Every structure is written in structure tokens, then in C-alpha cells.
Amino acid sequence: MTTSPAPSDPPVKAWHIWLWPTLLVVLAFAMWLLPWGQWVPLLRDWVEGHGTLGTVVFLAVYVIVVILPLPAAAMSVVGGLAFGWWGYPLSMAGSLLGAIAPYYISRRWMRGPVMRRLDGPKVRAADRAIADNGFVFVMLLRLTPILPFTAQNWFLGLTAIRPWPYFVATALGLAPGTLAMVWIGEMGGLASVSSDRTQILIAGGGLLAFGVFVIWLGRIATREMERAGLTAPRRRR
Known part of the structure; x- marks a missing residue:
């Protein structure tokens, strides 16, 4: 089996894995500070009033945000605010x-010129190694926020x-992080429509448990990337 050589200056650091959980906590806290009570009912009324058109508009804006260098995670939060749990699919x-x-x-217009410009034994070996382990490589890249989602798409x-x-x-690879962002949006929706405290606490507790799950996934991804030589091995005491 072909393996890529470990780079001398690994592009991935172990602390990158904690970016997702940190972002999760910051956004969840922000949901309690912003005045969603006035915004969310208006947003949901507009979505319900426009039916299919509201869904199409959301998808179209989401696609544009993903293609352009804009924060796609914010759109998932908006999906939770506007559509509730339907915002996830x-x-x-x-x-x-x-x-x-x-x-x-x-792939069609940029790969050829780039590969010709960077052509060399190491580049060809790395390209073959990535192709041989493409499924795992893509999934780990999606789980670890090394690059913005848009940059990942162009790079891959x-x-x-x-x-x-x-x-x-x-x-x-996107499923866990997207669920977390929609969950945060749903919590903002619950808070804005005067849901009872128990319902909000259950949603918050579930989000906390899911955050632990995301951290666990991140640790697994870190170990796998260490084996692939993409991140510096953690020092053992």
C-alpha cells in the first residue's frame, strides 16, 4: 500500500481539532445574547408564508455561500432558526x-495546469496516496476544520x-458539524417562541452531549491524521 511521506512541517496541528467544539460553544452562547425573540418569528412566518419558494430560496442562498468564500456554518444556524429540525436535511x-x-x-480546468507546474516525484506520490485513500482523506478533512469548507472543495x-x-x-464528514449548527439554530428558535424552560434545558443538554461527541470524533480524526503523517504526533509523557 502506498503511503505519503510525512512532511517536515505538518500542515495540521492537533489543536485544530478543538476548533469545532470551541465554535460550538461560542455560537451557543451567542444565541442567548442576540434578540432572536423579534427576528425568528418574522423569519419563520416568511418561510411558512412562501412555502416551497422559501425552501428554494434558502437552498439557492446556501449554495452561493458555499461556492463563495463565505461562512457556510452560519447558513446551517439560519436553517435551524427558520425551519427547525427540517433545517438539517x-x-x-x-x-x-x-x-x-x-x-x-x-478538477476539469485547474488540476492539469497545477499538476504540470508542481510536477515532481513527491507531488505524484502524494497525489497517488491521496487517491488510494480518497474516502478516508476526504472524510477526515471534513471532520477537521483545517481549511474553510469552500477552500476544501477547490483543493480536493x-x-x-x-x-x-x-x-x-x-x-x-459534514453530518456531525452541520447537525450541531442546526441544533444551535433550533435552540435560538425555542428561546424566541417562549418555549418552556424544561424544553430549552433538554435541548441545551443534548447539545452539550453532542459537543462531547464532536470532540471524541475529533480525537479519532487526529489519531488517523497522525498515522497518515498529516499532523504532528502528540508527545507522550
């Missing part, structure tokens, strides 16, 4: 649809990873 659909164009454009198009591993691994 809609946000996943928006992420996957938005990941199509950058990948194919990069430059590799030899095939379309099906790219899309399936993207869906699996």
Missing part, C-alpha cells in the same frame, strides 16, 4: 450542492480523488 443538501461546482471546475478538485468517494465522504 436542507443544510446538508445545500452543502452538497454547493460542493459540486468548485470540485468539478477545479486538484487531487485524483474520484467523484463518488468525494461526495459520499463529504456527506458523512
Whole structure:
């Protein structure tokens, strides 16, 4: 089995894995500080009043945000605010649809010139190693916020990873983080429609438990990236 050589200056640091949980805590705390009580009812009334059009508009905006260098995670929070738990499948659909164009454009028109410019034994070996382990590589990249989601899509198009591993691994890798962002939005929706305290506490407790799950996934991803030589091994005492 072909393996890529461990780089001397690893592009991934172990602390990167904690970015997701930290972002989760910051956004959850922000939900209690912003005046959602006035905004969310208006947003949900607009969505309900426009039916299918509201869903199409949300998906279209989500796709544009993913293609452009804009924070896609914020759209997942908006999905939770506007659609409740239905925001989860809609946000996943928006992420996957938005990941199509950058990948194919990069693969079709950019990969050839870039590979010719960077051609060399190390680059070819790394490209083969990534292609041989494409599914795992994409999923770990989606789980660890090393690069912004949009940058990941353009970068992965430059590799030899095939379309099906790219899309399936993207869906699996995005699922936990997207759920967390929609969950935060749903909590903001609960707080804005005067839900009882018990319901909000249950939602907050569930989010906390899910945050622990995200950290656990991150630790697994860290170990796997260490084995692949993409992150510096943690020193043992």
C-alpha cells in the first residue's frame, strides 16, 4: 500500500481539532445574547408564508455561500432558526450542492495546469496516496476544520480523488458539524417562541452531549491524521 511521506512541517496541528467544539460553544452562547425573540418569528412566518419558494430560496442562498468564500456554518444556524429540525436535511443538501461546482471546475480546468507546474516525484506520490485513500482523506478533512469548507472543495478538485468517494465522504464528514449548527439554530428558535424552560434545558443538554461527541470524533480524526503523517504526533509523557 502506498503511503505519503510525512512532511517536515505538518500542515495540521492537533489543536485544530478543538476548533469545532470551541465554535460550538461560542455560537451557543451567542444565541442567548442576540434578540432572536423579534427576528425568528418574522423569519419563520416568511418561510411558512412562501412555502416551497422559501425552501428554494434558502437552498439557492446556501449554495452561493458555499461556492463563495463565505461562512457556510452560519447558513446551517439560519436553517435551524427558520425551519427547525427540517433545517438539517436542507443544510446538508445545500452543502452538497454547493460542493459540486468548485470540485468539478477545479478538477476539469485547474488540476492539469497545477499538476504540470508542481510536477515532481513527491507531488505524484502524494497525489497517488491521496487517491488510494480518497474516502478516508476526504472524510477526515471534513471532520477537521483545517481549511474553510469552500477552500476544501477547490483543493480536493486538484487531487485524483474520484467523484463518488468525494461526495459520499463529504456527506458523512459534514453530518456531525452541520447537525450541531442546526441544533444551535433550533435552540435560538425555542428561546424566541417562549418555549418552556424544561424544553430549552433538554435541548441545551443534548447539545452539550453532542459537543462531547464532536470532540471524541475529533480525537479519532487526529489519531488517523497522525498515522497518515498529516499532523504532528502528540508527545507522550
